[in-house]
Amino acid sequence: MEPHVTLAFALRATPGTYAVLLGAGASVxxxxxxAWEIQQDLIERLAAAEGTKEIGDPFDWYKRRFGHEATYDGLLEALTATTFERQALLKTYFEPDEQEREQGRKGPTAAHRAVARLxxxxxxxxxxTTNFDRLTEAALREAGVEPTVVSHPDDITGLAPLHTIACLVVHLHGDYLAPTSMLNTPEELGTYTPQADKLLDDIFDNYGLIIAGWSAKYDPALRNALSRCTTRRFATYWADPRPLADEAHDLLTRRSAAYVQADADTFFGxxxxxxxxLADTAREHPVSIAIAVASAKRALAGAQLAIPLHDMLRREGNRVAALPLxxxxxxxxVGDGKAVEAEHERRLRMLESETxxxxxxxxxxxYWGSEDTDSWWLPDIGQLAQIPAVSGVTALINLVGAPGTMMMYAAGTAAVAAQxxxxxxxxxxxxxxxNPYEGEHQxxxxxxxxxxxxxxxxxxxxHRQLLPVFTDHLTLSETAYADAWERFEYLRLITQHSAGRxxxxxxxxxTGSLGQYRVAPESWLREDLDRHGEDHPLLRAGFLGGDLDRLKAAxxxxxxxxxxxASRAMWGA
Known part of the structure; x- marks a missing residue:
């Protein structure tokens, strides 16, 4: 399978679990x-202002003249007097003038726009991004996305948790609208601040990575951040039209990354x-669901908070809740009689597919989670089980709550299976x-x-719908699934009946015979209650108030x- 197809499947299966790293090649x-071209031009302007015409290599001249490497701060301070003047000077490099705008120059590239689509x-x-330009932000805003922007280490302080930010753009080496944040000399690029290092550690540990337009050759601090991350929760893809430099190839090997011989515009497109x-397909691709489940298992098995899994659950729950039907x-x-039945079946099949x-x-x-991760999805059961207070065909109105019921059974059966x-x-x-019909919460x-x-x-x-979830993804035997399903169904029915419903x-x-019928899991609960009494785990967990007599009576x-x-049904038959 082509790398861009594999990556697309992963992005659809686990939305929000990949970060993008753009280097200078994405903006060229x-x-x-x-960056070096801008600095060279600033040095030449400074030399001209001092009356020096023939300077040879601008960087060598600057070091001979001032005794240290050229920095953006130093150059801008020498050439301008105020913050406004500094920004105005830098804007000439990054923002198009009228002629450049007509030529389509200094605007977002195809790569920026493809990233914005994603x-x-x-x-x-x-x-x-290692770039000073704001082309990424411009492309995002064109696509209707307003990003949170970090362009200085101070911006990281107080930054919300990553999994709560809809879209984050991080200028690792600063941006031209904050000249004091701009890094370019070997010394400046040799180390990052502790805040920046911690942010990168979090991202490289918890997210996959898509790299394009970055050579790795001139950015030792960024190389070090990638090197010290030993986890591989998600894959890394590295696109470059030319063979990678030694520094990049070393990182490629360390991260077991996939090298894609393509430029940023082509690959992201x-x-x-x-x-x-993939979004146009009516039903989830089996590989996509398998990838999502595998990612969830890896996240739950990790030592740190499974942030990408939180995001997957939130997005997927919100997506199902917002389905137009x-x-x-x-x-x-929609008609009556057979027309309603046909429409009901069509909608039910769609809900089964979409969930x-x-x-x-x-x-x-x-099955694998904890009390912390339970809170990520439990409220969605009520949200997705809610039916609207509208007029119309009752069967179609009630069907709105079907995803909540499906979710309740998936979770409840898994909880029983995992005890x-x-x-x-x-x-x-x-x-x-x-319940809009009765005007009360239930x-x-x-x-x-x-x-x-x-x-x-x-x-x-x-039961048939959930069978592959438990046998394919949780690898339960059909017998183990049947037992867990029936025990959950039995306990739910007791809950329903005891509530007068x-x-x-x-x-x-x-099991049993006429007049003495029982459901199969009845013996399981009866024997368990006899064995454990008031110490039964269901009672310790608070089922029916934790009261043994109440549970037995119910x-x-x-x-x-x-x-x-059951006897009446058999007698009638």
Missing amino acids: ASGVPA AAAGLVRIVL QVADAADA RTSGPFDG ERLLALVATTA RWLLLVRILTETRVF PAAVHGPQSNVGLRDASERL GMEAAYLRR KEAFDTAYSVT
Whole structure:
């Protein structure tokens, strides 16, 4: 598979988990001069101001004349008197005049605009640049993205956590609008401030990297930051049309990076196009979901906070919540009878498709996660189970809450499989929705698949839908999945019945005979309660108030009601 396609799949599977690093090569096509060219011109202007015409190599002349290497601060101080004059002078290098604007010079390149497309789609959220220009910011604003900009080490102090920033641009060597921040001499580029080093350590440790237009040859501090990062949570891609310098090749080897022989314009354009093409597909590519789950597992296995996983969960939950068929319907005017049934099936299939990645991520996080990571997605169950207070076809209105039910079952089944009983109790009791028909808030658990989906076989259908999540991604056997599913379903039904909400059709194996029917997991709970009593982990976690007698009574009440209902169904059959 071509590198740009592989990268596009990764970006779509794990949005926001890659950072971009742009060097001078990304801006060269714009006509903006390189840093050394600007400094050379400033030295020549200074020599001319002193009446010196033939200076030979400008940098050698400056060192002979002043006894040290040329710095931007020194040159600007010699050539200007005020901050306004310094900025006005530098603007002539970075901002187009009227003629340059007509020629299309000194504007964002194809690479900048492709990166901006990726940022606008939420696929890239951090852009590091060694350039003084603001072409990245200009391209982002053209795409409707307002970035947070760091151009001086002082800007890092008080910076919000990376995973909470929608789009961050970091000028590692300063930018022309803050002349005192500009770094260019070997001494200046040899070390970064502690704040900058810490920021880079966080980024290189937690994010993948896409490098273009950077030779690595003249930036020892940046090379050192990359070298000292030993983790490989996500891949590194390095695009350059020419063979890499020794310094770059060493970093390539250290990071096990993929070298792509292409310039920045070509590579970023290909990646953005491939990412757009993937977004047009109706259903998640299986490889994409597998990548997301694998990334989630790596993040959960790490010693540090799994920030990229937090971002994936938040974005995916928000994306599903904003689906047009959930927010705007329509909920009436679709006909009646068979037309409504057909539209209901079409929407249900779409919701099943659109929730694939979210359910896989939630099941993975519920199985392997902690109380900290639980808070990242638990509130989404209530949000996605909420139905609107609108008029229309009831079946289509209730279907809006189906993603919340799907998510509740993915999380609840995973929690049972992992024996995370406190999480299970939180799923059954803490996630609440407002019932517009009854005008009150209720636990999401009192509404099962049949309530939202409106089909008699909704529970069985959801069981089939979640099967690959648990057998392919969590690698449970089908037997282990069936056990976890039934135990969660049983506990949810007890919760529903004890709340006075009756029961609904559920996909559970049945045991016993006429008049004495039981669901298969009944013996599991009964035997566990006999064995552990008040020390049962469900009670310690607070299920039904942590009261053993209450749980036994609720269990018996449901079991009796189930037996009566099942016996009547068999008698009627």
